[in-house]
Amino acid sequence: MKTLYLSNRTITTELPAFVMGIVNATPDSFFAESRGGVENALRLIDEGADMLDIGGESTRPGSEYVGAEEEIRRVVPVIRAVRRVSDIPISVDTRKFEVMKAAFDEGADILNDISALEDDERLAPFCAETKIPVILMHKRGNPSTMQKNTVYEHVFDEVNEYLKNRVDYAKSCGIAEEKIWLDVGIGFGKNTHDNFELMRRCGEVLNGKFPVLMALSRKTCIGEVTARAVEERLSGTLSANLLSVLHGASLVRVHDVKETVDSLKVMNCFFEA
Numbered sequence: 001m002k003t004l005y006l007s008n009r010t011i012t013t014e015l016p017a018f019v020m021g022i023v024n025a026t027p028d029s030f031f032a033e034s035r036g037g038v039e040n041a042l043r044l045i046d047e048g049a050d051m052l053d054i055g056g057e058s059t060r061p062g063s064e065y066v067g068a069e070e071e072i073r074r075v076v077p078v079i080r081a082v083r084r085v086s087d088i089p090i091s092v093d094t095r096k097f098e099v100m101k102a103a104f105d106e107g108a109d110i111l112n113d114i115s116a117l118e119d120d121e122r123l124a125p126f127c128a129e130t131k132i133p134v135i136l137m138h139k140r141g142n143p144s145t146m147q148k149n150t151v152y153e154h155v156f157d158e159v160n161e162y163l164k165n166r167v168d169y170a171k172s173c174g175i176a177e178e179k180i181w182l183d184v185g186i187g188f189g190k191n192t193h194d195n196f197e198l199m200r201r202c203g204e205v206l207n208g209k210f211p212v213l214m215a216l217s218r219k220t221c222i223g224e225v226t227a228r229a230v231e232e233r234l235s236g237t238l239s240a241n242l243l244s245v246l247h248g249a250s251l252v253r254v255h256d257v258k259e260t261v262d263s264l265k266v267m268n269c270f271f272e273a
Contacts, residue, residue, distance in 0.1 A: 002016075002250060004181075004211060005179060006110065006133060007130055007132045013050055015268055016267050016268055017241075018252075019051075020050065020053050020252065021257045022217065022253060023044065023053065023054045023055070024040075025074040026055065026056060026057065038078055038081040041078055041082050042086075045082070045086055047258035050089070051088060051109075052089070052090050052091065053091040053112055054075055054090060054092055054103075054108075056070070056073075056093075056094070057094065057095075059188075068099050072099055075094075075102075075103055076106055079106040083106065090109050091111070091135070092110070092111060092112060093112045094111070096120055097126060110134070111133070112183075113136065114137045117134065117169060117170060124174075128173050128174030128176075131176070133179040133181055135181045135182070136170065137183035137185045138162050138163055138185040138188065140188065152190075155190065155194040155198065156197060159185070159198060164206055167182075181210060181212070181251070182206065183215060184214070186214065186215055187220055199216070202248050203248015203249070204248070211250035212248060213249070213251040214244040214253070216240045216244065217241075217252075217256070219233075219237075238263045241254065241263070242263055242264075
């Protein structure tokens with residue numbers, strides 16, 4: 001059994017990893033079928049998601065950031081609608097204090113910050129005060145520039161060192177260790193070879209001390225290996241997620257919850273047989 005700690009409760013799963021369903025409350029996320037709010041969120045709950053990740057700002061390569069007011073306008077109605085029918089943990093994919101504060105007030109449980117608390121100095125104290133978990137991700141630059149700088153001498157060591165520094169910062173702000181989760185940032189300033197090295201070694205990040213989220217779903221590296229368009233990358237994504245879980249990932253962030261849950265059930269049965 002795996003366990004994660006939220007602000008005032010714990011969640012568990014009997015599967016090899018938690019499944020986070022992606023809800024893109026945006027008009028421009030790279031996988032068109034993931035766009036939309038309430039209807040998509042409720043479908044993912046029915047399909048067996050352990051938690052939802054709701055985002056109002058696309059971070060696909062080449063995208064531009066949006067303002068906090070617009071992000072709140074996109075995200076908060078989805079959270080309200082979900083909270084009317086479900087107590088499922090809700091993660092908010094944001095870099096902004098105003099957005100996370102508004103989301104938290106409506107019932108959000110988790111901060112998923114692609115800037116690893118760098119972009120808004122108010123976020124870390126807020127997470128410490130509210131005791132919500134924070135997901136710290138590695139990236140280079142911002143989405144509009146990140147794929148222009150994908151050269152590393154030793155990608156794992158550099159990502160590992162960056163995340164160590166961000167964990168130290170989070171702890172210095174009062175965030176408890178058990179409320180820190182990590183994301184190696186697949187596709188955020190990395191080429192396909194480096195993405196797969198991080199997949200293979202995800203369980204080694206900070207010596208396996210923190211839960212690692214893998215966000216691989218339908219990404220470019222899957223397309224480059226399979227020569228498939230975004231809409232045809234489900235099987236490649238399922239394979240990549242299972243391999244990541246075998247190598248230490250504790251959570252997988254996915255568009256296709258039902259299929260991911262099924263594949264993890266098969267993995268579970270295989271190792272229990």
